[in-house]
Amino acid sequence: MPVMDLLGAIRTFVTIVEAGGLAPAAERLQISAAAVSRHLALLENHLEARLLDRTTRRHRLTEIGETCFERYSRILADIEQTQQFATAGTIEAKGVLRVASTIHFWTWRIAHVLPRFMRMHPALEIQVNLSERVVDLVEENYDLALQFHPPVNQSVVGRKITTIQRVVCASPEYLRLHGVPRTPEELTNRECLLYASRGEIVEWRFRNAEGERSVRVNGRLRSTDANTLRLAGIEGIGIIRSPLFVVEEDLRTGRLQRILSEAQSVDPDLLAVYPSRRHLPAKVRVFVDFLCEHFGQ
Structure with missing residues (x-):
């Protein structure tokens, strides 16, 4: 297949996936649905592989179709970006x-x-x-x-x-009164400050040389506001797992003390x-x- 025909077929295939079907792709490309179907067939024949499983109601990517979509999307993005720089230099953000x-x-x-x-x-x-x-x-x-x-x-x-990066910490006063937990499993029986809402189960995940493990934690305070949990932790209400950037200054000044540092938190x-x-x-x-x-x- 000539390079330009192949590029057109690739562009049509990517548009089909992005638009959610042949008809929407035809509308977006401003060509007929028959032309879209023909381009897809040309590409599948060229690859000798089916890219989409087609039924009367929907189209679903095959396993090789998913791989091709990811790679073809990057190729088209690179081509378009190159064209932009070649024709207009650095385009102003406005x-x-x-x-x-x-x-x-x-x-x-x-x-x-x-x-x-x-x-x-x-x-x-x-x-x-x-x-x-x-x-x-x-x-x-x-x-x-x-x-x-x-x-x-x-x-x-x-x-x-x-x-x-997240850290587990508590106030020096809390640790003096209740002791320092030595393993993540000890958190199960401690008062923890939960970044959560309503009554869902909360688990803190940790990783060490042996792999990952989850620990179910409980506590009287739940909030989706990190600063509310931070202030409660400073006042000794319980143990907090917090993004480092939220408690960094408190750790530096000693208002909070990091614990379980050898058990790395699984971070998002x-x-x-x-x-x-x-x-x-x-x-x-x-x-x-x-x-x-x-x-x-």
């Missing part, structure tokens, strides 16, 4: 950048560096909404979200910004999530690149 973010990481780690980013891009306006829920980027009209949950939609991309990655690598607006690209550079990714 317009309105709408960001949804988890509250505590933004407040403690991003808010203070945001002015530097804004000085770098004076034509860019930024709107930030802070929430602990996972937003729908398309339905709620966000350009990107900063979240801990990996994307489940194939048309959405997640790029790692940083890993959130913070992801920048945005709709597809393809047609990535400059305003999204420069902000994600800025965050990755700032946090060393």
Whole structure:
């Protein structure tokens, strides 16, 4: 197959997956549904492999189709980015950048560096909404979200910004009165301060040379506000597992004392999530690149 025909077939296949079917892909590409079907068949014949399992009601990626979609998406993104740089140099980031973010990481780690980013891009306006829920980027009209949950939609991309290091700690007064736990399993019978809401079961996961293990913890205080738990920990109410950036100053001054340091907490990655690598607006690209550079990714 000629290279340009192959590239067109690849672009059609990726669009089918992103759009959710042949008909939506035809509308997005502004070609007929028959042409979309023909391009897909050409690509499958070229690869000698089925990329989509097709029924009358839906299309589902095969195992090789999932691999091809990921790799072809990166190829198309690289081609488009190269074309942008070749034809227009560095494209100016401008317009309105709408960001949804988890509250505590933004407040403690991003808010203070945001002015530097804004000085770098004076034509860019930024709107930030802070929430602990996972937003729908398309339905709620966000350009990107900063979240801990990996994307489940194939048309959405997640790029790692940083890993959130967490530590287990308590006040010196609490440890004097109740003793220092020596293993994660001892936490089961301790008063713990839980980052949670309502009555769900809370487990803290740890990792050591022997592997991972989960410990069920309980406590009288539950909150989705890290600072509420921090202040309760300082006052000796119980044991807290917190992002290091929240309690770093308290550890340095002795208001809190780290425990179980030999049992490493299993920590989450913070992801920048945005709709597809393809047609990535400059305003999204420069902000994600800025965050990755700032946090060393």
